[in-house]
Amino acid sequence: MKHFYLIFLFLTSIGCKNYTRIGSVRNNVCKTLEKKTILYAVFVDSDATHPWSEYDINSTMDSINISINWLEKQAQMNGxxxxxxxxxxxxxxxxxxxPFKEDFKYQTLSGTLFKFPDLTKGINLVDQWSNNVSKDVARIFPNDTSKIVLTTNKSNDRERLIAKLRNNYKTDNIALIFFINNYFENEISVAFHTSSSSETEYAVVSNKNPSVIAHEFLHLFGAWDLYLSPFDRKIFAKSKKRKAMKKYPTEIMTFTYRDIDSLSISPLSKYLIGWDNKLAKGEGKMMIKRRWKLLEY
Ligand SMILES: [Zn+2]
Known part of the structure; x- marks a missing residue:
């Protein structure tokens, strides 16, 4: 199992019609993937991961740049x-x-995240890890004096780092990604809190594959996983994922481990990241319940 992600939905009532607002769409720090956007990479060492060498960092930066070029090309093709x-x-x-240094509570990212049957405990522990790193990173920047850059989220070190980054780079779109050096190990990459209204979203990437980096980045802007995972235990969930895989055979949110140049962004994902104001008829049908009337932006 290489990847893990949670989806939440909200029902929003507008006027007298009930629309379904998907929780990850136009939500949190990373709302719509457009205009000036900072991909802020933080390289983190820990006792249980391979230390980041200069070569590892440079080759990962090269991979991130490949992801960025691909994402910008996709955007351009969509106007x-x-x-x-x-x-x-x-x-x-x-x-x-x-590199910064911060140990996971239970050795590894996946070891910590899945330590307890109650997943929220594991998420809290990884959040704490991300906050500890963020506190060190935030020391780079002067104290933030601007009021408008603060998010509405609860104040913690990650939130404060994002406020400083917004202030420093003069943009709201801050995609915070922590990189851990686990290239030769079987470790996961995860995006957290993309549908949250109380915690700022971030990703932890343990892989140098440009497709994986772009995939996690797209999660931060609201995209969903469209592949079968061990978390899809229900038959209905499995069947709809299979339909999505068939309908979108080059989708990056599905076929994450392929060469990035063979991949694309499906109409469903385009709606989720805010590139389309509405979901075209027939698109993403298998993932959207019939009774939902999706919000148009
Ligand atoms: Zn994913």
Missing amino acids: VSLDIILERGENLSKHNAI
């Missing part, structure tokens, strides 16, 4: 103006060194 700028945190407490 969306998108400029993704890659920035990375540099650890000022170490001389001329980039």
